[in-house]
Amino acid sequence: MKYFCVIGEPIEHSLSPVMHNAVFKKHKLECKYLAFRVKKEELENAVRGLKALGFKGFNVTIPHKEKIIEYIDELSKEARLIKAVNTVKIDKKLIGYNTDGIGAVKSLKSLGEVKDKKIIILGAGGAARAIAFSLALEKTREIIIANRTLEKAKKLAKEVEEKTGVKTHACSIDKKVLKEKIKESEILINCTSVGMYPDINSTLVEKDMLKSDLVVMDIVYNPLETRLLKEAKKAGAKIINGVEMLVYQGAEALKIWGVEPDIELMRQAVLKELKQ
Numbered sequence: 716m717k718y719f720c721v722i723g724e725p726i727e728h729s730l731s732p733v734m735h736n737a738v739f740k741k742h743k744l745e746c747k748y749l750a751f752r753v754k755k756e757e758l759e760n761a762v763r764g765l766k767a768l769g770f771k772g773f774n775v776t777i778p779h780k781e782k783i784i785e786y787i788d789e790l791s792k793e794a795r796l797i798k799a800v801n802t803v804k805i806d807k808k809l810i811g812y813n814t815d816g817i818g819a820v821k822s823l824k825s826l827g828e829v830k831d832k833k834i835i836i837l838g839a840g841g842a843a844r845a846i847a848f849s850l851a852l853e854k855t856r857e858i859i860i861a862n863r864t865l866e867k868a869k870k871l872a873k874e875v876e877e878k879t880g881v882k883t884h885a886c887s888i889d890k891k892v893l894k895e896k897i898k899e900s901e902i903l904i905n906c907t908s909v910g911m912y913p914d915i916n917s918t919l920v921e922k923d924m925l926k927s928d929l930v931v932m933d934i935v936y937n938p939l940e941t942r943l944l945k946e947a948k949k950a951g952a953k954i955i956n957g958v959e960m961l962v963y964q965g966a967e968a969l970k971i972w973g974v975e976p977d978i979e980l981m982r983q984a985v986l987k988e989l990k991q
């Protein structure tokens with residue numbers, strides 16, 4: 716039996732076990748995926764323990780994605796740029812990857828190219844950072860990072876541009892500014908927690924800022940259709956919900972561990988769990 720898991724705190728609501736075990740079960744693989752709550756001060760011991768117990772790989776979630784780097788032997792290019800790891804392969808050495816950004820890129824690519832596109836990202840936290848770097852690695856034309864704390868957006872934009880060469884700048888989330896920036900963009904991605912349960916009526920983007928020739932992705936998956944996505948749909952835009960990023964980042968993790976993903980099965984497993 717090959718063992719995998721996710722470590723984080725809190726961990727009770729993680730959808731990863733359901734998503735990965737669905738693949739293992741359907742394809743009759745001798746694999747099992749577990750979830751462990753790990754406190755910050757126990758992170759190093761937990762990593763040593765997983766290695767000692769013969770785990771083949773694990774996912775890392777909040778609050779350990781940055782700190783885990785101290786205990787990893789090798790980092791992928793994305794993980795090095797993003798400075799965060801969400802997937803680890805144990806193969807004598809510990810190799811750290813970041814599949815969050817590429818998960819978002821892959822879900823966007825299911826609707827069309829991202830190369831040469833002008834993209835506006837709302838937020839400058841962990842998810843925004845992973846997505847901004849992964850989009851830049853796909854050679855997008857330009858990235859705008861809009862954030863409530865403007866300084867954070869400026870810092871991230873500077874880093875993305877310096878390290879990838881893709882034109883990236885920052886702006887505030889002031890309605891007038893956002894309206895103008897969205898008008899110039901082809902893809903909008905909400906990487907803030909605005910609109911997430913229980914604040915389901917919140918949005919940073921008003922109806923009149925949206926347009927039909929826009930792809931709108933919201934990485935929030937609870938609710939499945941956020942207010943932003945509802946309004947984007949009404950405006951005639953193409954929409955992508957947060958489950959897609961979750962599924963594609965999981966699929967990339969499975970590939971790293973040598974397991975063939977099953978996107979539709981993983982999507983259905985997550986959707987079923989969310990409905991319960």
Ligand SMILES: NC(=O)c1ccc[n+]([C@@H]2O[C@H](COP(=O)([O-])OP(=O)(O)OC[C@H]3O[C@@H](n4cnc5c(N)ncnc54)[C@H](OP(=O)(O)O)[C@@H]3O)[C@@H](O)[C@H]2O)c1
Nearest residue numbers: 838839840841842843863864867906907908934957960961
């Ligand atoms: N679908 C997926 O697979 C997936 C993966 C990762 C995360 N997520 C979701 O993405 C969201 C962000 O996650 P994260 O890890 O990036 O969190 P994070 O690092 O804490 O960043 C949160 C971001 O949201 C902004 N924000 C929070 N409340 C706001 C408000 N009331 N008005 C304006 N901006 C606000 C913050 O702005 P400031 O900088 O000004 O504080 C920051 O940019 C969460 O809802 C998380 O569940 C989904």
